[in-house]
């Protein structure tokens with residue numbers, strides 16, 4: 001995205017930290033080494049998650065690396081001692097027993113180590129994955145609302161939480177496996193060198209082409225994941241549409257099921273075709289290279305067999321060398337496989353760290369000023385001075401949401417915001433609570449620019465319920481208690497807040513009162529009606545007990561009686577706090593001390609109901625239009 005000309009940048013990973021692969025689709029082997037740059041970070045992450053489990057895994061890997069060579073060496077002992085026993089006259093079985101016994105000990109040892117390794121790995125995997133998921137949530141919690149409205153950010157967030165949470169542990173497992181196989185490789189090479197050096201070299205070289213090919217496909221797999229991310233997200237969305245209760249009604253009534261299912265199937269088919277190409281090519285290439293290795297192994301086999309025929313080596317040695325050759329090849333292949341696996345996982349982990357590097361733009365100042373409450377009023381004064389704002393990616397000339405808006409609200413005043421859909425009313429509230437910062441101008445609360453306050457403190461003095469309020473699928477008490485999280489257990493406060501909004505009458509009728517689980521998602525959940533949910537949300541705003549109360553269409557779903565109840569008692573309920581409410585219902589609006597009419601991002605008119613009617617401007621027009629409809 002380009003800058004939209006108002007000086008703000010859309011959310012991006014900090015410049016200079018993007019890995020080179022981001023901008024280039026071609027694969028180069030040299031990049032393989034670049035992609036290991038995350039390794040130290042990953043090791044630190046896993047180590048700090050559980051040093052004990054990491055040490056256990058490292059020790060087990062190192063120890064089990066020696067066992068294959070030991071086993072091959074013992075095999076020679078078994079064969080040679082059997083032949084000696086068979087062809088000598090004494091038939092002494094002592095050595096046979098010894099070597100077979102040793103083989104059994106090695107076998108049991110191998111079994112024990114792999115069991116321990118599996119246990120350590122699974123436990124560590126779970127802890128690392130949980131920790132990474134928590135890190136992603138923590139990061140998401142710090143980021144501005146604007147990030148969540150950006151598709152690129154969303155893709156990264158999805159990729160980070162879907163793929164990357166288990167990848168750090170894959171890297172560590174592959175790294176330990178790499179170390180283990182390295183030990184096996186060197187111990188096998190040590191055995192082979194007794195026979196001839198060039199066989200060791202050939203066995204080493206064989207797996208290299210296979211490594212290059214597999215790394216290239218790892219790269220392609222990663223690029224594919226990045227490319228397909230928007231489609232996969234769309235599939236997830238369709239899946240949610242089809243399986244979530246809130247959408248189900250409309251989908252049934254509009255017969256949209258097949259329409260969405262077909263979209264899902266089309267996307268799935270396109271992705272499948274792309275996946276198929278990569279999978280088939282990857283495994284065919286791997287088949288070709290491993291066939292070549294098999295042929296080369298047979299040639300070496302013949303050479304060693306002929307050495308045994310002419311008596312240059314014993315039959316036991318024949319067995320040992322042939323096994324060692326095969327193991328050198330497979331160990332080296334294993335090492336390269338681990339390397340390309342680490343490389344592939346690294347690419348994913350890179351996405352995770354790119355996500356974790358996002359920095360919020362809306363932050364508290366280094367030295368925040370404390371908010372001074374007004375001693376004469378339970379409310380706080382609010383002022384907008386020449387505030388302009390355009391949403392990211394929109395043109396400030398033609399698509400500004402607010403243009404040069406100025407007004408002052410006294411502490412304790414009740415203000416209604418009116419205006420058509422899309423006029424900028426909700427945007428004004430978002431700016432007041434620093435969900436966005438204005439591009440120009442200043443917003444003041446209690447006489448100071450809101451950017452001078454700590455964000456948490458600022459938000460604690462503004463109680464807001466948006467028109468798209470959240471319906472938490474939790475108990476009724478929690479639904480209201482979250483309005484003031486440190487009082488969530490205080491049933492008395494919760495009940496008082498519920499009493500003000502009319503939610504108390506709803507909740508006391510439920511089978512478990514305030515303990516009733518709301519929503520249908522969880523066991524014994526009760527679904528509420530739209531208006532009942534709104535009363536619960538409204539109670540949350542009262543629970544907050546903030547000096548400034550902002551209600552965005554707070555009574556849109558309430559029945560006439562409930563709305564009347566709230567608004568006749570509005571001043572009583574708000575206890576003299578500063579109140580800003582947005583409403584399209586003029587019966588509600590006229591209760592405000594003053595009314596602000598917003599039109600296309602501009603404050604057009606302001607004054608009391610009577611003043612604005614007398615003005616006979618836009619307000620009078622809208623009011624009369626609505627009144628007309630009731631006649």
Ligand SMILES: Nc1ncnc2c1ncn2[C@@H]1O[C@H](COP(=O)(O)OP(=O)(O)OP(=O)(O)O)[C@@H](O)[C@H]1O
Nearest residue numbers: 149391392401419420421422423424425426427428
């Ligand atoms: N997150 C967003 N990203 C981009 N544009 C947005 C966003 N939210 C709102 N807008 C645009 O900003 C303008 C003002 O929207 P706003 O939500 O403030 O209107 P409103 O007056 O509250 O409308 P309504 O009465 O329908 O709730 C609209 O043109 C809208 O399309």
